[in-house]
Amino acid sequence: MSQKILVIDDDVPFCEMLKTFLGKRGYSVANAFNSQEAQQLIDKECFDIVLTDVRLPDSDGIELLKYIKKACPTTQVILMTGYTEIKTAVNAMKLGAFDYVAKPINPDEIIMTINQALEKREAKTVQSSNYSSSNTQTKSSSPSDGDDYVKGSSNVSKQLNEYIELVAPTNMSVLIIGDSGTGKEHIAHSIHLNSKRKDKPYIAVDCGAIPKDLASSEFFGHIKGSFTGAVTDKVGHFEAANGGTIFLDEVGNLSYEVQVQLLRALQERKVKPVGSSIEIDVDIRVIAATNEDLPKAVQEGEFREDLYHRLNEFGIVAPKLADRGEDILMFANYFLKTSNTELEKQVGKFSSEVERVFLTYDWPGNLREMKNIIKRSVLLTRGDVVEVQVLPQEILSPRMQTTLKDRTVVDEEDLKLFSSKNEEQAIRTALEKVKFNKTKAAQVLGIDRKTLYNKMKLYNIEL
Numbered sequence: 001m002s003q004k005i006l007v008i009d010d011d012v013p014f015c016e017m018l019k020t021f022l023g024k025r026g027y028s029v030a031n032a033f034n035s036q037e038a039q040q041l042i043d044k045e046c047f048d049i050v051l052t053d054v055r056l057p058d059s060d061g062i063e064l065l066k067y068i069k070k071a072c073p074t075t076q077v078i079l080m081t082g083y084t085e086i087k088t089a090v091n092a093m094k095l096g097a098f099d100y101v102a103k104p105i106n107p108d109e110i111i112m113t114i115n116q117a118l119e120k121r122e123a124k125t126v127q128s129s130n131y132s133s134s135n136t137q138t139k140s141s142s143p144s145d146g147d148d149y150v151k152g153s154s155n156v157s158k159q160l161n162e163y164i165e166l167v168a169p170t171n172m173s174v175l176i177i178g179d180s181g182t183g184k185e186h187i188a189h190s191i192h193l194n195s196k197r198k199d200k201p202y203i204a205v206d207c208g209a210i211p212k213d214l215a216s217s218e219f220f221g222h223i224k225g226s227f228t229g230a231v232t233d234k235v236g237h238f239e240a241a242n243g244g245t246i247f248l249d250e251v252g253n254l255s256y257e258v259q260v261q262l263l264r265a266l267q268e269r270k271v272k273p274v275g276s277s278i279e280i281d282v283d284i285r286v287i288a289a290t291n292e293d294l295p296k297a298v299q300e301g302e303f304r305e306d307l308y309h310r311l312n313e314f315g316i317v318a319p320k321l322a323d324r325g326e327d328i329l330m331f332a333n334y335f336l337k338t339s340n341t342e343l344e345k346q347v348g349k350f351s352s353e354v355e356r357v358f359l360t361y362d363w364p365g366n367l368r369e370m371k372n373i374i375k376r377s378v379l380l381t382r383g384d385v386v387e388v389q390v391l392p393q394e395i396l397s398p399r400m401q402t403t404l405k406d407r408t409v410v411d412e413e414d415l416k417l418f419s420s421k422n423e424e425q426a427i428r429t430a431l432e433k434v435k436f437n438k439t440k441a442a443q444v445l446g447i448d449r450k451t452l453y454n455k456m457k458l459y460n461i462e463l
């Protein structure tokens with residue numbers, strides 16, 4: 001059966017174009033032109049992937065994302081963002097979006113992102129014999145021992161690694177605090193692998209993806225017939241993690257009610273599956289992560305103070321990528337290597353200009369953003385060296401954008417799937433913003449002046 005994709009954008013020709021493009025590649029595609037229509041379709045069936053514009057006429061992509069995550073937790077949502085909306089996109093990732101792609105949309109990039117999203121969706125629904133869940137991962141590989149873990153040598157990294165080494169062998173609960181994409185999950189897994197529990201289960205639970213009414217059953221399990229839909233006995237995350245480590249990702253997203261249940265389980269080290277009268281002893285180590293300001297949530301009465309202290313026996317801050325100094329290029333080279341392997345390419349290195357951009361950019365999406373940008377750049381690189389022309393415009397400073405020699409060639413490619421309506425609007429908005437100074441407008445848009453003139457002619461934009 002072909003994978004189902006819902007494309008949501010108020011730009012009808014663009015939606016149709018994307019539908020045809022994806023349809024030709026074997027996907028079964030539906031279109032919606034506003035949020036209401038989209039919700040009606042989602043109420044009828046859960047899609048594998050939803051591709052939605054960030055701005056919709058009757059709502060925005062972020063609100064819709066929340067709706068989808070509630071209605072269909074395993075659907076992977078990819079946002080399509082216009083110029084300079086990276087902050088919104090990063091926020092969306094915190095709320096559970098799989099990824100974002102910048103408009104103009106590049107055909108290879110969108111296909112690559114869809115494939116990655118489908119892989120993630122499949123990984124989420126992998127089931128083991130007596131334990132199944134849509135919101136967990138069990139892991140056996142070692143990120144800290146093998147080639148796939150960059151330790152870094154900057155001062156912040158040295159301190160981070162020291163903390164991991166110190167706390168790992170203990171049984172202390174660890175709370176990892178850090179922005180989205182800083183590597184919190186990697187840190188959690190590394191603590192597990194360096195602990196005495198390393199040969200026991202490691203269960204990662206995405207707390208943000210658990211629907212409120214199913215939370216008790218997800219954490220503590222249920223017995224057959226205990227509620228409508230409980231057709232078999234189910235082992236909860238706590239029991240599955242028995243003897244090992246449970247990683248509670250996005251712990252700040254748990255409802256107050258679930259927080260109470262969780263605290264009880266952690267204090268008493270016993271769980272009772274829904275519908276059962278028998279308590280099960282559990283021996284687990286808890287690692288939690290959040291990108292929220294939990295002390296503030298405590299102050300505002302949204303997060304229980306006793307649970308906060310229970311989780312925060314040892315706090316670790318995951319550093320922002322921009323603060324990791326000399327590690328930045330180490331990470332970049334690591335992602336170059338992994339991208340080459342995944343895409344079966346042999347791109348050798350970054351140009352020195354690209355390295356300079358990497359070192360000066362502020363990386364709001366941290367390691368995840370870097371990984372995505374490098375993968376996209378490797379995909380678009382035809383030679384041996386990643387040049388600045390293949391970098392997305394949001395990471396280039398305006399000054400650099402105008403010095404790009406071959407920008408037009410890349411633009412022409414990027415524009416294949418870029419709707420004329422959006423493009424015309426983007427150009428008009430940019431011109432207005434800079435009081436109709438064409439040089440500045442070209443900078444804002446990330447295109448050269450010649451391209452801007454051509455496009456103004458095409459859309460009859462007169463000043």
Ligand SMILES: Nc1ncnc2c1ncn2[C@@H]1O[C@H](COP(=O)(O)OP(=O)(O)OP(=O)(O)O)[C@@H](O)[C@H]1O
Nearest residue numbers: 148149150179180181182183184185186291367368
């Ligand atoms: N030390 C590391 N070495 C190599 N890759 C890493 C490292 N840390 C993180 N990554 C990679 O960076 C990406 C983001 O990491 P991760 O998912 O752990 O971040 P996160 O902080 O948990 O994100 P979120 O808050 O969005 O859940 C992942 O693809 C991960 O594989």
